[in-house]
Amino acid sequence: MSSRWADTAEDREHAQRLKAEKAARKAAKEEARRRREAAAAPPPTPPTKKRRTNPSSPSASSNSATTTSTTATSKPLRFPAPEIAACRHVDTYEPLNRIEEGSYGIVSRARDTETGEIVALKRLKLERETDGFPITSLREIRTLMAARRCEGVVGLREVVMGDSLKDVYIVMDFIPHDLKTLFDDMPEPFLLSETKTLLHQLLTAVSFLHSHWILHRDLKTSNLLLSHTGQLKIADFGLARFYGDPRPPLTQLVVTLWYRAPELLLGGTTYGPEIDLWSCGCIFAELMTREPLLQGKNEIDQVAQIFQLLGVPTEESWPGWRAMPNSKGLTYPKTQATVKNHLRTRFPLLTAKGVELLDGLLKMDPKQRWSAEEALSGRGKTFWMEEPRMKRREMLPTWPSKASGEKRRKRGSPGAPVRGDAPVLEGNLEVKGLFDGEEEEVAGAGFALRMGR
C-alpha cells in the first residue's frame, strides 16, 4: 500500500496545471505592465504657460527656469467629493433576522447580496409622521455621517429606500453584541483591566463626537456595541444632534432616565456635552457591577437616588443649583450627613484614582464635571497609567452573539424619552425615602473574592 502522501499521477497532473496557470498569470501581468509603461511614457512636455505667481526669493527670480519648475510641483490640496447619487433600493439586502424593535425603528440583520457582508438594517418609522421627514431622523443620519471616520462609532454605510417614500432604511455595520445583553450572559462582571479598555474606548469616541460638535444624548449600555475583536462602538444616534457655541436652547427630554444628568432632571435647557459625560460615569459604574448605578422609578426618584449617592448639592459644590427651574419644589433634610458623597463606600474595590475619575464624571455641577479629554489625558490620566493596565482589546473574552441568532429577551430598562412635553417637577414634592436606612449602611470597605484583576 502506498503512503497517502506519495505522489500519484493525479497529483502530478494537478501540480502541472497549477504551474501552467501561474505562468499564464505571470505573462498577463507582464503584458499589462508593458502596456502601462507605454501609456505612461512621457509625452513631449508642453511649454508651461502658467504665469509664475510666487517668486520664492528675489535672487531666484533671475533664474526663471528653476522657479517655474518648483511652482509646478506644488499641488493644491483637493478634498474628496462624494457624488450626488440617488438611494439604492432595499432589495440589495436580504433580510436574515430581527434584532430589536425600538421606539423609532426596527433593527434587523441582513446580508448584502452583492458583497455577502452582514449588515444591520434600521427601518425608520415614518407612518405616523405628519411634519414630513422627522427632524430627529435627519439629525441621526447627519450625525452618523459626520462621525463616519471614528472607529468608536457604528459605521453608517448608506441609506436605502423601499417601494414607497415612507420606506427608509439606514444601513449600518453589524456588530454582534451590546453591553446590556452581554451583562445578562456573563457569569462574572468585567475585570478592572477589561473595564478600563472599554471605558477608554468609550471616552475616546465621546471625545471625538464632542470635538465634532455632536451631542449623543442617549448614552447607555444597551447603545454600546461590542465587536468580536473587542472594539466598542457607540450606536443609536436617534437623539443626537449638532450643537454650537453659544449654546442653543435644547429640549430637556433626552437621555434614558437612569443615565440622565442632574441638570437635565432639574430642568436645564442650555446644557452641553457634560450630559454625555454623566452618562459615561453611570456606564463606568455599571461596567464594574453589571447593575445600572442609579435606577430611579421616575424623575423625582432619580433625583433622590443621585442625592443619596453623591449628597445633596450645596452652594459650594454646585453654585446656583437652587436657581434651576425644577429645584425650587424640592425639600430635603439639611444636615451635615446628607451632603456626604458615598462613591468611595459604594466601590470599595476601586483604586483611589478610579474613584477620582468616577467622581469627576459624576460631578453634579456641569461646570466642574470632567470633559472626555480631561478624563483621558488630563486629571484622569493617572488612572490609565496605574496597574492593572488596560487589556488589549483583542484579548477581551468573546461570547456567542444573541443578535445574530436566537430570540432576544425583553429587558426591563426604561426606554429613551419620546417627544412631547417634559414633566415639570412642581409643587412641594418631598424626596421620599432619601435617607431611610442610613444606619444600616456599611461604613468600611466591603469584601469580595476575585481571581485576576
Added chain:
Amino acid sequence: MVSILSNPLATPSQLLANQTEADGVPSSLSKSLLWAGSTLIQSAGILLRLPQTTIATAIVLLQRFYLVRSLRSSPLLDSVHAAVFLSSKLTEHPVKPRSLINVTTYLQHCPSPSPISPVSDNEQALQDPDSYFVSEHEYYAQRTRMLDTEAEMLKAFGFQSWCALPYTLVLNYAQALDCLDESLVRRAIAYLNDALMAPSLVFLTHQPHMLAVAALYLAARSEGESGGGSAKLPEGWWEVFDVEREELGFLVAVFEGAAKFVEEQTGRWKRRGGKGVPWDLEALEEELQFHG
C-alpha cells in the same frame, strides 16, 4: 462625509445630461426657472426671517435636486417649498409649512421688492388681500405635494443633505490674511450671495474654499478700486488656500457675470405682465407651447 470644507459635487456627466433639457425644455428657460426658484427661496427666506445659511442651503438643495430631476416631472413651486422646509430643519431653524406656503403665495401675487413678484401697475392690487389668500383646501394640497417632494429630494441625493457653505471661510481667510475689515467681508459675502443665483451652478461644481477665495479676491479688488480699504493682498495668496489661478479666474468671471444674468432674468419675467413665472406643471406646459 461631513466636513466644513467639502461638499458632494456634481459629476461632469451629470452636468451634461441635464434632465430638464432632455425633457424638451430649452436651456435658457430651464436656467431661468432655476433662477426664479432660487430667487423665490431668497425672498421667502427674508420674509420668514431665516438666517442666510438656511436660505443658501435651500438654494443649493434645489440646485442639486434639479441636477438629477426634470422640471417637467417635479414642479418648481413644490420643490422650492420642499427645499426651504428641508433646509430649515437641517439648519435647526424649523419653519411651519403654513407660514412657508403663505409667504410664497404672497410673493407670487402681490407686488413686492422681490424680482419674481409682479410689478404694481395699479394700486388696487396692493390693497386686495384676496389675491394672496390661501384657502384651507389649497393649503392642504400644497402641503401634501411639498412633503412628497421632500422625500423625493432626500431620495434623489441619497440623504447626503450636508451643505458646507463658504461664508465662515471668508471670515477665516480674511483673518488669516490680516485684512479683516467689515466692509470687505460684507462685500465678499454679497458676492457669494450673487454666485448662488449664477446659472453656472458653482456651488455644485466647486468646493467652498474656492468660492470663499474668489469672493474675497473680488471684494478686495473692488474695495481697492473704490479707494476705501487698504486691502493690499500679497501676490499669489490664493495658492495658500489651495486654489489655482485658472480656477480663480473662472470663478471670478462667474461671480461678476451673475449680476448681468439676474438683470436679464428680472426683465424677462417682469415684462410678461400678470403672467409670471410658470410655477406649476400646467403653466410650464403652456409656456413651452408659447415658446415652441
